[in-house]
Amino acid sequence: MIQSQPMSENPVQNYSEKEKYKIFDDEFMPHINSMYNFAFRLTMDEDDANDLVQDTYLKAFRFINSFQKGTNAKAWLFRILKNSFINDYRKKSKEPAKVDYQEVETFYNSEDAEADNITPDLRADSLKEMIGDEVAVALNSLAVDFRTVIILCDIEGFTYEEMAKILDIPIGTVRSRLHRARNLLKDKLRNYAKTMGYNDDGDAKGIE
Amino acid sequence: MSISRKIPVLLKVKENVQYANDCQNRQECLKAIQLILDGEATTDQLKHFQSHMDHCMPCIENYNLEVTIRQLLCDRLERKAVPNEIIDSIKSKISEIA
Numbered sequence: 001m002i003q004s005q006p007m008s009e010n011p012v013q014n015y016s017e018k019e020k021y022k023i024f025d026d027e028f029m030p031h032i033n034s035m036y037n038f039a040f041r042l043t044m045d046e047d048d049a050n051d052l053v054q055d056t057y058l059k060a061f062r063f064i065n066s067f068q069k070g071t072n073a074k075a076w077l078f079r080i081l082k083n084s085f086i087n088d089y090r091k092k093s094k095e096p097a098k099v100d101y102q103e104v105e106t107f108y109n110s111e112d113a114e115a116d117n118i119t120p121d122l123r124a125d126s127l128k129e130m131i132g133d134e135v136a137v138a139l140n141s142l143a144v145d146f147r148t149v150i151i152l153c154d155i156e157g158f159t160y161e162e163m164a165k166i167l168d169i170p171i172g173t174v175r176s177r178l179h180r181a182r183n184l185l186k187d188k189l190r191n192y193a194k195t196m197g198y199n200d201d202g203d204a205k206g207i208e
Numbered sequence: 209m210s211i212s213r214k215i216p217v218l219l220k221v222k223e224n225v226q227y228a229n230d231c232q233n234r235q236e237c238l239k240a241i242q243l244i245l246d247g248e249a250t251t252d253q254l255k256h257f258q259s260h261m262d263h264c265m266p267c268i269e270n271y272n273l274e275v276t277i278r279q280l281l282c283d284r285l286e287r288k289a290v291p292n293e294i295i296d297s298i299k300s301k302i303s304e305i306a
Contacts, residue, residue: 124273
């Protein structure tokens with residue numbers, strides 16, 4: 001259960017019952033929709049997302065004395081949610097069992113040289129008509145570790161430092177994983193653009 | 209539902225500027241573009257890159273692609289609202305813990 005312990009560098013507080021509820025309502029609850037969307041993107045299942053969010057908020061309340069009032073509640077909550085997901089949900093999700101972070105990193109870094117020589121043929125124009133479901137399909141097709149960094153950075157707007165804390169990885173790894181994730185997402189988007197009949201010059205081929 | 213991310217605007221190609229059509233440093237530039245868009249670039253990186261990017265067509269295109277993907281993720285992806293039952297259930301459960 002050590003992983004469930006939220007960021008522990010803060011001194012342990014000793015809040016009164018009244019303070020606990022106030023912190024919970026004022027600092028934790030405002031993030032519940034972001035948390036719910038994160039949970040849904042991780043589990044890709046509404047029931048699991050409901051359970052994950054609920055478990056996370058209950059844990060947050062139990063561990064509230066290790067949260068320092070007025071600090072970064074959103075990052076603190078996201079870290080608990082991510083740990084709960086790894087411990088309790090990842091096993092039963094439809095994902096390919098457990099992805100070994102290091103293995104993933106090594107694999108993709110070894111592809112670096114090759115990947116770097118590919119001229120990007122994806123143009124911004126060819127994505128203009130994309131609808132939300134298509135974006136979701138592309139994002140969901142990424143391994144959960146890559147999906148996660150894109151959600152945290154590009155959707156939730158966390159800094160690299162916050163992401164490093166949420167994910168318990170060094171900032172350098174955040175940077176490289178994010179770069180890799182974006183390249184992978186571009187591959188998916190490139191496939192989309194191709195099936196939609198956009199050619200490499202970015203011109204749409206009209207439907208005859 | 210609001211998103212915390214602020215997305216920068218697309219770069220415009222100006223008519224009276226001579227652009228380079230090839231970039232010697234494409235991959236390094238792409239990394240720099242991402243740092244800049246993520247708000248993680250140093251002042252030096254920012255300065256260096258901006259003067260380069262004013263004249264480099266591949267980098268302008270890459271920058272605009274990165275911005276477009278962020279727009280897709282923030283504007284097109286469905287944002288769900290947590291069901292009210294979940295909020296009620298959380299509140300009732302924490303009152304039992306206390």
